């Protein structure tokens with residue numbers, strides 16, 4: 053018996069030590085190294101990078117080798133990129149858990165940005181679907197740069213002619229998130245009452261339009277200054293969160309699409325129908341350890357005990373969903389809302405603006421050039 057207790061104590065000590073070491077590894081910030089840029093030249097491009105974790109000031113311009121299209125790859129001159137909250141999470145390296153993937157101490161990949169739209173300038177051997185001069189959009193790590201190289205079987209699609217590069221660059225992450233969270237996670241059906249919390253943001257402006265497209269009766273929650281915008285996107289009802297708390301209202305919803313995390317999860321129960329669903333898309337970023345992961349973790353714990361479902365959600369790129377969004381844009385049924393434009397060198401300002409949490413629609417990085 054004493055032996056067992058001793059073994060238990062040793063395991064306990066090792067566990068605490070292991071967790072402590074992991075915590076130190078995850079939260080450690082390596083110092084920023086000096087930038088080593090190749091000289092400007094034909095084989096280089098300008099890119100916005102960060103070589104350590106920190107505030108937006110750690111993001112700076114560097115000249116990097118210009119990528120080359122290999123077999124099955126397409127080289128795109130980026131004309132516009134859009135900023136997502138994910139980008140500033142990658143700059144800060146928070147919540148710390150994400151460093152297990154992004155890099156301990158410092159980011160493994162210095163480049164930033166995901167959404168892009170631009171023009172194909174070269175294709176590698178074997179590429180069938182794209183040709184130089186094609187206008188395209190999609191998602192690829194490192195889109196805050198003059199060029200990206202993309203595999204033709206990954207997230208690259210023809211840009212509809214009726215939308216600008218900036219509008220196309222606004223779509224991939226935000227619209228895909230809205231679509232999958234409503235249709236797949238929320239299981240929205242025609243006639244459902246759907247509430248979009250954060251209806252004026254980058255994701256919310258797409259969610260309002262897509263919930264209407266799925267046939268729902270849509271309530272958008274935003275501040276008064278965006279009420280006209282949200283109603284114009286198709287919301288049947290608009291609630292100004294600065295004047296009214298929707299969790300105290302009399303309306304009951306089938307689906308709450310939560311892009312803000314403005315209330316404790318259990319407060320949503322009051323306004324959910326008995327088998328209603330809350331899709332947890334975004335949440336407050338306070339706290340370096342859990343941040344926006346706190347609500348999804350709570351949802352996993354409480355959901356099994358309730359008839360109403362609290363559903364963590366993470367968007368995933370796939371070709372059919374991107375083609376669906378491409379078709380909606382081409383038919384004029386999905387309108388990207390653009391709040392502000394910044395230049396490539398102004399990525400730090402764009403990140404700071406988005407991080408304040410009051411963007412109305414998407415924030416665009418324009419990267420003009422040949």
Ligand SMILES: NC(=O)c1ccc[n+]([C@@H]2O[C@H](COP(=O)([O-])OP(=O)(O)OC[C@H]3O[C@@H](n4cnc5c(N)ncnc54)[C@H](OP(=O)(O)O)[C@@H]3O)[C@@H](O)[C@H]2O)c1
Nearest residue numbers: 137229250252253254255275314334335366367409410411
């Ligand atoms: N799960 C996923 O796969 C996934 C994918 C993409 C994004 N996300 C997350 O989704 C969230 C939203 O992203 P986003 O790109 O839409 O962010 P965003 O553009 O920064 O959204 C900000 C919007 O939220 C509104 N807002 C702020 N406080 C509010 C409140 N209490 N009630 C209602 N609206 C409020 C702001 O309106 P006012 O200025 O008028 O206050 C602003 O329009 C983020 O947390 C992001 O990390 C998750």
